[in-house]
Amino acid sequence: MTDSPRRYLKPSVFWSIRQGFPRWLQPILIAASLIVPVLIWSFLSYGGYVNPKFLPTPTEVISTGITMLGDGELMVDIFASLGRVMAGFIFAAIIGIPVGIAMGTFYSMDSLLGGFVRTARYMPIAAFVPLIIIWAGIDEVSKILIIFFGIVFYNATMIADAVKFIPNETLNVAYTLGANRLDLLRSVILPATLPNILDTLRVNIAGAWNFLVLSELIAAQNGLGFTIVRSQRYLQTDKAMFCIVVICVIGLATDFAFRLAFRLWLPWAESKMS
Amino acid sequence: MQTTFPTTLSSSFTHAEPKLEIRNIVKTFGVGKDAVTAVDNVSLKIAPNEFSCIVGPSGCGKSTLLSIAAGLTRATAGEILVDGTQVPGPGADRGMVFQHYTLFPWLSVADNVAFGLKIKGMPKAEQKHKVAYYLDIVGLSNQAKAYPKALSGGMKQRVAIARALANDPEVLLMDEPFGALDSQTKEQLQAFFHDLWAKTHITVLMITHDVEEAIFLSQRVFIMDRNGQIKKTIPINLPAHRELDMKLTADFLDYKREIVHLLR
Numbered sequence: 292m293t294d295s296p297r298r299y300l301k302p303s304v305f306w307s308i309r310q311g312f313p314r315w316l317q318p319i320l321i322a323a324s325l326i327v328p329v330l331i332w333s334f335l336s337y338g339g340y341v342n343p344k345f346l347p348t349p350t351e352v353i354s355t356g357i358t359m360l361g362d363g364e365l366m367v368d369i370f371a372s373l374g375r376v377m378a379g380f381i382f383a384a385i386i387g388i389p390v391g392i393a394m395g396t397f398y399s400m401d402s403l404l405g406g407f408v409r410t411a412r413y414m415p416i417a418a419f420v421p422l423i424i425i426w427a428g429i430d431e432v433s434k435i436l437i438i439f440f441g442i443v444f445y446n447a448t449m450i451a452d453a454v455k456f457i458p459n460e461t462l463n464v465a466y467t468l469g470a471n472r473l474d475l476l477r478s479v480i481l482p483a484t485l486p487n488i489l490d491t492l493r494v495n496i497a498g499a500w501n502f503l504v505l506s507e508l509i510a511a512q513n514g515l516g517f518t519i520v521r522s523q524r525y526l527q528t529d530k531a532m533f534c535i536v537v538i539c540v541i542g543l544a545t546d547f548a549f550r551l552a553f554r555l556w557l558p559w560a561e562s563k564m565s
Numbered sequence: 566m567q568t569t570f571p572t573t574l575s576s577s578f579t580h581a582e583p584k585l586e587i588r589n590i591v592k593t594f595g596v597g598k599d600a601v602t603a604v605d606n607v608s609l610k611i612a613p614n615e616f617s618c619i620v621g622p623s624g625c626g627k628s629t630l631l632s633i634a635a636g637l638t639r640a641t642a643g644e645i646l647v648d649g650t651q652v653p654g655p656g657a658d659r660g661m662v663f664q665h666y667t668l669f670p671w672l673s674v675a676d677n678v679a680f681g682l683k684i685k686g687m688p689k690a691e692q693k694h695k696v697a698y699y700l701d702i703v704g705l706s707n708q709a710k711a712y713p714k715a716l717s718g719g720m721k722q723r724v725a726i727a728r729a730l731a732n733d734p735e736v737l738l739m740d741e742p743f744g745a746l747d748s749q750t751k752e753q754l755q756a757f758f759h760d761l762w763a764k765t766h767i768t769v770l771m772i773t774h775d776v777e778e779a780i781f782l783s784q785r786v787f788i789m790d791r792n793g794q795i796k797k798t799i800p801i802n803l804p805a806h807r808e809l810d811m812k813l814t815a816d817f818l819d820y821k822r823e824i825v826h827l828l829r
């Protein structure tokens with residue numbers, strides 16, 4: 292008999308993998324993850340270790356922000372950007388959701404659309420910006436198109452994958468209850484993927500903000516991305532940083548709204564959102 | 566073999582026009598060298614009101630055969646007939662209960678049971694009546710509004726059975742419906758299902774790997790072998806009225822011994 296020592300899993304709190312996590316530790320770690328960067332920022336800026344032109348102090352950023360909010364121009368920027376993001380996002384949902392469901396449901400559609408959609412996902416949208424401007428001009432349409440093309444292919448592929456994760460049994464049981472293909476789409480596939488659709492949109496709206504800034508880099512008169520670029524020209528790092536904070540806050544708010552919608556509309560679903 | 570109990574049902578099975586006929590079904594997966602024949606020329610006639618089970622070692626082709634009978638898998642050869650008419654695909658005439666993922670998680674228990682009725686376009690009032698009736702039968706009236714995630718495994722299977730029955734299928738097909746349950750729940754459901762069958766006399770073809778379950782519920786047990794063929798058909802001549810204690814009787818154990826030996 293070999294005398295190999297018995298090995299046991301060592302208990303751990305911090306490194307626990309699905310073995311329970313103490314409730315009190317969660318807020319502490321979340322707070323730390325947010326406070327530590329601010330501390331580093333404060334240390335570098337208040338301590339005078341970097342040129343204040345490059346890195347303003349938190350108080351400077353906040354006071355600049357208050358002035359910006361005060362003179363009303365920031366609100367114009369916020370609404371301009373919000374409008375572009377929403378328009379691009381909604382069009383990408385209107386096209387991406389049905390295309391994704393079709394791709395996930397029908398083999399034929401997966402071949403017909405999937406080849407294009409999956410390839411298009413790898414096309415760097417930034418490289419298309421000059422072309423989009425040539426085709427669609429420099430007004431709102433091109434900005435919305437950049438956001439639209441930036442996320443629509445992700446919407447479609449993520450939703451197609453969600454449809455493919457519906458267990459065969461779920462579809463088969465519907466057939467044996469007399470469902471035809473239209474019934475299956477409407478009464479099984481759509482409701483079954485609704486949680487994933489909501490989740491996909493929630494993830495990809497973050498992408499929409501990325502592409503917004505890209506779209507406002509070129510030929511814009513207003514918007515948060517535009518203001519960030521203009522601030523760079525005048526070395527107004529405090530303004531740029533406040534705009535970034537505003538984008539973060541809007542992002543968190545939409546994230547929260549999606550989570551709330553998920554909980555209210557889909558009480559049956561078991562959320563594993565992150 | 567033994568058989569001392571007179572049963573009216575099982576003796577008449579072979580003469581009646583079959584409710585479900587599985588005729589010369591062959592199913593081969595893959596091609597060339599990798600081809601696997603999962604079902605090899607199986608023919609079965611299931612009589613109206615009959616409860617029959619297929620038992621066989623795992624991987625012998627039971628699920629494939631049932632799926633073909635339901636119209637969910639296309640056979641390589643052979644045909645499926647319901648009431649003497651060949652059926653081209655799945656339909657509400659052959660209800661199905663699976664082992665897993667049986668309920669629609671986005672629908673309440675009542676809406677799950679109503680699923681097939683809604684598709685048929687049954688009037689709302691009639692739907693409601695029918696759902697209430699079948700939920701009462703499976704003892705889940707109090708859970709009507711609950712979502713599946715709040716139910717235990719046994720309750721989920723009862724809902725799945727209620728949903729299949731509410732749709733008035735000609736034949737009920739079940740693929741190891743109690744296979745994922747603990748032994749106590751399983752026995753409860755066996756007794757429950759036997760009583761249900763005794764009341765409704767719905768035609769059932771069920772797959773199980775539990776020999777006792779097969780004997781307890783069936784009028785006939787089909788033994789499938791590793792070649793994907795039906796090796797033997799065993800009529801179960803036990804009293805029509807059955808209780809769980811019957812599993813301990815000498816006659817029952819004789820059947821069990823015979824089947825267990827056949828499966829070896």
Ligand SMILES: Nc1ncnc2c1ncn2[C@@H]1O[C@H](COP(=O)(O)OP(=O)(O)O)[C@@H](O)[C@H]1O
Nearest residue numbers: 594595601603622623624625626627628629630
């Ligand atoms: N979709 C499939 N593709 C290839 N082989 C399959 C497929 N489905 C089943 N098989 C094979 O057919 C045989 C029978 O499977 P199955 O009907 O599930 O057996 P059982 O239900 O009796 O356990 C197995 O050898 C299995 O590997």
Ligand SMILES: [Mg+2]
Nearest residue numbers: 627628629740
């Ligand atoms: Mg099986």
